[in-house]
Amino acid sequence: MVKVAIAGIGGVGGYFGGKLAQYYQNSEEVAVYFIARGENEKVIRQQGISVETPSENFTAQPRLVTSDPLQIGEVDLLICCTKSYDLEQSITQLKPCISHNTVILPLLNGIDSYDRIKAVYPENEVWDGCVYIVSRLTAPGHITVSGDINSLFFGSEEGTIAKLEQVLQLFKAAGINATLSQNIQQTIWEKYLFISTIATLTSYLNASMGAILEKKESIDLLHSLLHEIMQIAKAKGIIVQPDTIQKITTRMAKLPYETTSSMHSDYLSGKTTEVDSLTGYVVKLGEQLQIPTPTYTQLYTALKAREAR
Template identity: 30%
Template sequence: MKILVVGAGAVGGYFGGRLLEKGEDVTFLVREGRKKQLEEMGLVIESIHGNVTLQPKTITTGEVAGPFDVILLSTKAYQLEGAIDSFRQYVGSETLILPLLNGIVHFNKLAEEFGEEKIIGGLCFIESTLDRDGRVIQSSQAHRLLYGERSGERSERILKIEDCFSGTKADIRLSVNINQELWHKYLFISTMSGITTLMRAPIGPIRDNENGRTVISQLLKELVSIMKRINAPIADEIETIQLKQIDNLGYQMKSSMQRDMEKNLLVEADHLQGHLLEIARNKGIVVPVLEAIYANLKVYERML
């Protein structure tokens, strides 16, 4: 299969690199600066799961290429519209788009642009970053990518992707319940990013503080109540499950949103907490912790 990875950053660079390392036909759609960097030093992955330096195929928007069988979309949510414009010309009649963005609202935008039938579900859990030299630094056991038909069907096309994606050094798996996986991740990342950015601390010190733990629990309750009100496909015991997951996180674990704030970068406030807050306000759900978290993020954005 011909795979186009949009971006060669901390997420796309890692998973695209692992597919390329396996021997798959992978091309990276990048900007001129990143293209030059990759040509000069290669795609460098430094990971506890194995280091590798690769010589990837790269294109910039407008170059003749494709169409591609799969487009792996790994940008930030606030980059979505620009990303769509950048890869539109590479979408053919049989192309499937696999987004790894946080949240849920991007599926509506992608379906509007390309049609519901072209969009499959996807998400990832990974702690990775680009260093100053453009190397992908992946520093924890988590390097999981899940994908699947949003209908849950084990379709012929999804099985072809499974064959292509299997056998890499990353944990890439087909899910037959990707919709629930998406909502569970949405809940987890909105909680984790919200609480760590509000407290300006890794999860360990927050959870070890009695009041901090209370705030984590209250935020989870608020977000679960919002999701249940719109009949999101979340598990009955998801609040308990995710509290246990938070307890098992490393003491110094930070959310990617918190890391972005520390670098004075844009954050996905509207795409994550903002979308849930809008639902809460429309449904008359009282969510004081979510209100405080969103206010904190918007004040940060205004000060950039």
């Protein structure tokens, strides 16, 4: 029996965890567990998780949903979909699920998840991963996906090949659009170029992606952010394609007009945000690599001041 636990049943964990729970609901070979809290845990236990997408709606029941990792015990694969600011705290609390054989796969917005998890569990196999999806927890136990992008990429330079292939098949069988990336660092940075600039700009301007693309001033700001983060990516050995800026603006234009970032949504609802991982980390890398990031620094300072208020 392969035991899979998903920690953090929000937009990302709820969609991909929901797909896994739906397919393996009655399986004798794979058991899917959810780690959730509060009203979310209560509703999923009573009614299952309901997922609404433009192409399908479904409800799924995991083997168990609980806020207590002890009830699940050690698992083979732990998929972390918590917020980046919660990572160390949540990964430490998940210790009852983690044996030396447990593979940990973070699907977070930042690019430093691997290092942060390795610092807590140096003996474990930690992979890297990222997703492209516009998905929100719109009510307890209810996930709403907008747009038709729902891709999952994962990989590891040091991971066990047999385990990587096994998980790929496990994802694909469940109908997940998963890719085992041969250069996961490149893949993660390509996502980070997009999510960091978009999260920073939508939050700073308090505007949707459609609204940003309507004004020359906001497009100029977007280009400034992209130029700065691309210089950092190149210094880190990442291959940045010449048409990266065009690709990102095209991707923005394909999304519904009102689409925004989860960071912007968190600002609007007064929640803790991922500004340190998505904006501040670029400033930090710039300082380390001695690469100027004036636009990122200006917007980060403004966003931190807003968060403090």
